[in-house]
Amino acid sequence: GQQVMQIPQYQHVQEGEDFTTYCNSSTTLSNIQWYKQRPGGHPVFLIQLVKSGEVKKQKRLTFQFGEAKKNSSLHITATQTTDVGTYFCAGTPMDSNYQLIWGAGTKLIIKP
Amino acid sequence: EAQVTQNPRYLITVTGKKLTVTCSQNMNHEYMSWYRQDPGLGLRQIYYSMNVEVTDKGDVPEGYKVSRKEKRNFPLILESPSPNQTSLYFCASSLQGRKNIQYFGAGTRLSVL
Numbered sequence: 001g002q003q004v005m006q007i008p009q010y011q012h013v014q015e016g017e018d019f020t021t022y023c024n025s026s027t028t029l030s031n032i033q034w035y036k037q038r039p040g041g042h043p044v045f046l047i048q049l050v051k052s053g054e055v056k057k058q059k060r061l062t063f064q065f066g067e068a069k070k071n072s073s074l075h076i077t078a079t080q081t082t083d084v085g086t087y088f089c090a091g092t093p094m095d096s097n098y099q100l101i102w103g104a105g106t107k108l109i110i111k112p
Numbered sequence: 113e114a115q116v117t118q119n120p121r122y123l124i125t126v127t128g129k130k131l132t133v134t135c136s137q138n139m140n141h142e143y144m145s146w147y148r149q150d151p152g153l154g155l156r157q158i159y160y161s162m163n164v165e166v167t168d169k170g171d172v173p174e175g176y177k178v179s180r181k182e183k184r185n186f187p188l189i190l191e192s193p194s195p196n197q198t199s200l201y202f203c204a205s206s207l208q209g210r211k212n213i214q215y216f217g218a219g220t221r222l223s224v225l
Contacts, residue, residue, distance in 0.1 A: 006154075031211060033214070043214070
């Protein structure tokens with residue numbers, strides 16, 4: 001079936017290091033959304049990408065949508081403790097009425 | 113304040129005892145859905161509703177029921193809960209559907225003994 005693979009499952013970084021999570025879809029997507037879930041919290045919308053090759057920035061966060069609209073990435077520069085949480089991608093398949101396909105999430109852990 | 117409200121936040125129950133988790137949104141959203149979240153599996157959709165009286169199965173509907181009699185409410189019903197339904201549940205709503213921003217409730221942590 002349709003799925004979105006998200007890697008890595010966990011990433012441990014020192015504060016100040018960069019962080020990247022990748023999503024790869026088995027099907028072409030019409031758009032992709034990114035969400036952040038803080039520990040003990042609920043997913044909160046970060047951004048939506050719609051266009052092929054689109055790049056969007058939010059301060060230290062950079063989001064990319066692949067040219068083929070099947071992959072996406074989120075890169076955080078110089079992580080801070082406030083970045084801790086799990087980041088999810090969610091894609092809308094282009095050619096079906098299937099609902100949002102969610103990645104399994106990448107948990108960002110800051111090493112003490 | 114625009115929000116999605118779930119109740120209860122925490123629930124411990126026993127196998128077979130029917131329960132309902134309520135979800136209400138005040139944003140006049142057409143689309144509502146229920147997810148369960150389990151470690152390593154991310155968010156899996158249980159049921160969704162495109163509008164009043166219109167519901168459909170998601171990825172993991174077995175053992176769950178829903179209804180959408182009013183636009184603002186979308187309760188999740190477990191007729192006969194089993195231990196494998198122990199999970200963290202989220203209700204979400206969006207303006208018109210899957211392409212729109214999903215707004216999530218705070219979650220309901222359910223334990224079935």
